[in-house]
């Protein structure tokens with residue numbers, strides 16, 4: 001276990017603790033403004049007579065499956081169980097495939113990153129139990145809408161359907177974390193479906209484009225015999241559509257929503273830009289609930305992965321270009337060495353060697 005963790009973290013460090021992937025959603029017709037070289041991690045988008053090339057850590061063409069994507073992100077998810085603060089964000093314009101990538105469909109092969117991550121976490125937690133680790137998982141599903149955080153299960157304004165009984169509490173206030181028991185994959189999956197239907201109840205297509213949804217998992221573990229504790233977190237974020245104000249033709253309430261989205265996405269851009277330029281001050285908490293919430297993962301402490309969802313539709317070319325440019329900004333960021341949150345007898349090299357010998 002110790003040796004796996006060591007190798008895994010070394011590999012992650014080499015790959016970079018902030019990474020950018022790009023996924024192209026399937027086009028309904030043969031028309032496509034994008035071409036992809038998966039081996040080179042390259043996306044090409046000719047626009048207004050200019051060839052625009054972008055390089056990312058991984059690129060996924062139109063035929064890539066949900067499983068293909070998860071195979072590439074599962075190590076990140078694993079890091080949360082090892083005591084890191086981990087975030088995974090889907091960024092892109094409305095309809096580019098963010099929700100499909102994060103949540104996906106109900107059939108097994110269509111399931112997205114959130115249900116697959118929960119499955120992996122629960123399987124690993126069961127394995128770790130055999131090694132003496134007891135895990136406590138506390139989960140929540142939040143929406144950030146017009147700079148207001150709403151718990152999709154606790155808020156009185158949510159539709160009347162009861163929360164699944166396995167799930168005790170899903171509050172936004174986490175200190176101390178509520179005693180939540182995630183029993184099985186199927187119960188978790190019904191929780192996710194339930195939460196999504198809460199969003200759906202408020203008109204999914206309309207609303208999901210205009211709010212950020214965040215699946216949050218707090219992970220606490222202890223090893224009684226060794227007197228060690230460990231704490232990590234996982235944030236899986238489906239960001240609001242990134243289209244520009246000019247294109248949205250918004251007025252009234254819609255204008256306010258669009259401005260609020262623009263403000264929070266540009267706050268995210270500012271944070272990334274400050275990190276990329278290695279500025280002393282990174283504006284995590286200025287004007288944005290989103291960056292405030294993600295600070296532990298986006299600081300040098302954590303690990304982050306941004307998945308750019310891109311539409312190959314010709315009429316979306318300019319929006320797609322904006323998304324790829326945002327990805328380019330992230331690709332220039334370095335988060336530094338992530339910190340593992342473990343207390344108790346130090347996991348020094350010596351200790352890990354001992355562990356390796358033990359195991």
Ligand SMILES: Nc1ncnc2c1ncn2[C@@H]1O[C@H](COP(=O)(O)OP(=O)(O)OP(=O)(O)O)[C@@H](O)[C@H]1O
Pocket residue numbers: 024025026092093094095096097098099100101205208209210239240241309
């Ligand atoms: N890789 C894919 N394979 C098959 N269908 C996809 C894929 N990506 C997206 N779709 C489909 O395209 C449609 C739009 O995708 P989705 O809802 O995920 O977009 P979105 O970026 O989340 O938009 P919004 O910002 O409005 O929430 C959905 O019907 C979805 O099922």
